[in-house]
Amino acid sequence: MSPMTDRLTADCSRCAGLCCVALPFAASADFAVDKAAGTPCHHLQPDCRCGIHAGLREAGYPGCTVYDCFGAGQQVVQVTFGGRDWRANPELADSMFAVFPVVRVLHELLFYLEEARAHPAAAPLSDALEAAFAETDRLAAGTPEELAALDVEAHRRSVADLLGRVSDLARAGGRGPDHRGARLLGARLRGSDLRRASFRGALLVGADLRGADLRGADLLGADLRGADLAGADLREALFLTAAQVAAARGDTSTRLPPTLARPGHWAAARAPRRRHPARR
Numbered sequence: 144m145s146p147m148t149d150r151l152t153a154d155c156s157r158c159a160g161l162c163c164v165a166l167p168f169a170a171s172a173d174f175a176v177d178k179a180a181g182t183p184c185h186h187l188q189p190d191c192r193c194g195i196h197a198g199l200r201e202a203g204y205p206g207c208t209v210y211d212c213f214g215a216g217q218q219v220v221q222v223t224f225g226g227r228d229w230r231a232n233p234e235l236a237d238s239m240f241a242v243f244p245v246v247r248v249l250h251e252l253l254f255y256l257e258e259a260r261a262h263p264a265a266a267p268l269s270d271a272l273e274a275a276f277a278e279t280d281r282l283a284a285g286t287p288e289e290l291a292a293l294d295v296e297a298h299r300r301s302v303a304d305l306l307g308r309v310s311d312l313a314r315a316g317g318r319g320p321d322h323r324g325a326r327l328l329g330a331r332l333r334g335s336d337l338r339r340a341s342f343r344g345a346l347l348v349g350a351d352l353r354g355a356d357l358r359g360a361d362l363l364g365a366d367l368r369g370a371d372l373a374g375a376d377l378r379e380a381l382f383l384t385a386a387q388v389a390a391a392r393g394d395t396s397t398r399l400p401p402t403l404a405r406p407g408h409w410a411a412a413r414a415p416r417r418r419h420p421a422r423r
């Protein structure tokens with residue numbers, strides 16, 4: 144694993160359960176109970192480990208199995224706050240919980256920029272990508288005060304524009320259908336030719352994508368929870384994350400980019416399809 148990939152991969156052993164405290168969640172198909180932001184989940188142990196880690200899905204918390212902080216957790220604890228945590232230093236809790244989502248956005252952008260930098264089609268944008276990467280990295284290393292004051296959404300929009308240009312270059316020469324931001328909940332797309340389509344920010348919750356050809360499709364930010372990818376071909380898909388794949392359903396015939404592992408739960412016997420899995 145490269146040092147940057149390592150940095151952008153969650154290391155819960157160097158965090159303090161930040162996602163289990165800082166974030167709110169609503170009782171749904173993904174979380175068994177409501178939890179307010181800044182309140183520890185009642186399954187969080189004193190050592191900041193999850194008390195039901197081995198049985199999250201069975202206990203009604205599948206949303207926890209697909210959450211990815213892109214390494215923001217250990218960055219906030221170890222770098223932003225110099226190794227201090229909210230349990231030993233409760234006076235830091237509010238500040239730590241406030242900056243965690245900001246750093247998560249920045250780390251997610253770094254993850255996409257890392258992929259974009261390595262894409263051969265992005266060569267004409269290499270200078271812009273290097274500059275965006277350096278600036279995002281600089282922002283992520285900010286102090287708690289700097290992070291709290293940052294307009295992270297403005298920075299996200301700026302990087303998203305650049306990533307959109309990368310996507311256009313990568314999908315040139317036969318761009319597929321444009322489904323950016325589309326609401327495709329439960330859509331029947333079985334066996335569809337979706338090569339080099341854009342599903343950027345699309346809602347594909349519970350969509351039937353069995354056997355679909357998604358080679359080279361842009362899936363940045365697409366919500367794939369409960370989408371059925373059995374037999375689908377996602378090789379060369381752009382900006383697809385492990386968390387998106389884990390939130391979807393698939394089988395041994397689903398073809399993934401080489402950087403992504405097949406989720407362990409895909410190998411299990413298929414459960415009956417849910418029609419509209421709720422938001423996590």
Ligand code: SF4
Nearest residue numbers: 155158160162212216
């Ligand atoms: S915030 Fe990230 S590193 Fe921390 S516990 Fe959650 S997933 Fe692990």
Ligand code: SF4
Nearest residue numbers: 163184186187193207
């Ligand atoms: S169930 Fe476990 S992983 Fe999920 S929020 Fe609670 S402590 Fe964290």
